[in-house]
Amino acid sequence: MLYDEALTLPPGGTVLEIGSHQGRSTVVLADAARGRDAHVIAVDPFVEGKLFGGQSTRSRFEHNLAEAGVTDAVTLLADYSTRARPGWTRPLDLLYIDGKHDYWTFADDLRWKAFLPEGGRVLVHDAFSSIGVTLGILVHVLFARDLRYVDRSDSMARFEKARPDLRDRMRILGELPWWLRNVGIKVLLRLRLRPVARLFGHDSPYDPY
Known part of the structure; x- marks a missing residue:
């Protein structure tokens, strides 16, 4: 879904990725975007700590981009997305959210x-798998007037900046049993x-992402 959406970018377009970690999704986006002469802005503060890895994770991120040959298609913004947004002015063509x-x-x-x-499209990872993300969708998307739910691939959900109708809202509610199943697992x-x-149906030691 990430790759396919990046292929639809307008020539010279811009993707904003929130949450890059070691760059797996960044590479996917950049590989597709460069064919459109588009660019990926990767937003990640790379904070220190056991869960995030700090500078060592950033080094792996930069190494993985170089190994994939997509460094020229990516700009790293090493900051918190919540701090970067208030001063932002550049238009975007695709938004991918996989942050905190x-x-x-x-x-x-x-x-x-x-x-x-x-x-414009908004892709959200861990939608209907994370309690915080799903609550955010229920509060800020279910009743929104400018964002409609399109579909999902596993826990990657696709939204569109458009006025939703009742069917769009009902599809969000229709995902709640799957969300409850994931939280239970x-x-x-x-x-x-x-x-x-x-x-x-979950035969893995890892969370259902």
């Missing part, structure tokens, strides 16, 4: 849609009840 998954950060990241044109894995998780 708490409700408040995700809600703020959705505000980047203001820089998209009508019909996460709880089972943390309780070391993987055999029970298998009963729900």
Whole structure:
């Protein structure tokens, strides 16, 4: 879905990626975007800590981009998305959100849609898999007048900057059973009840992303 959306960018267009980590999704976006003479802006603060890795993660990010030969198609903005947005002025053509998954950060990241044109796409990773992201969707997308739910591929959801109708809103509600299933599996894995998780079709030690 990332690759296909980047292929539809207008010539010279701009993708904003929130949350890059080691650059896997950045490489996918850049590989497709460079064929459109488009550019990816990767936003990640690379903060220190066990969960994020800090400078070592940034080094792997830069190495992976170089290995894939897409460095020239990517600009790194090493900052928090919530701090970068208030002073932003450049128009965007595609927004990909995969940053911090708490409700408040995700809600703020959705505000980047203001820089998209009508019909511009917003891709959200871990939608209907993360409690914080899903709550953000229910509060800020379900009742929005300028963002409609299109579809998803596993936990990658696609939205469009357009006025939604009732069917668009109902499709969001239709994903809630799948979300509850995913949250339940996460709880089972943390309780070391993987055999029970298998009963729900999840045969992996990792969260259902």
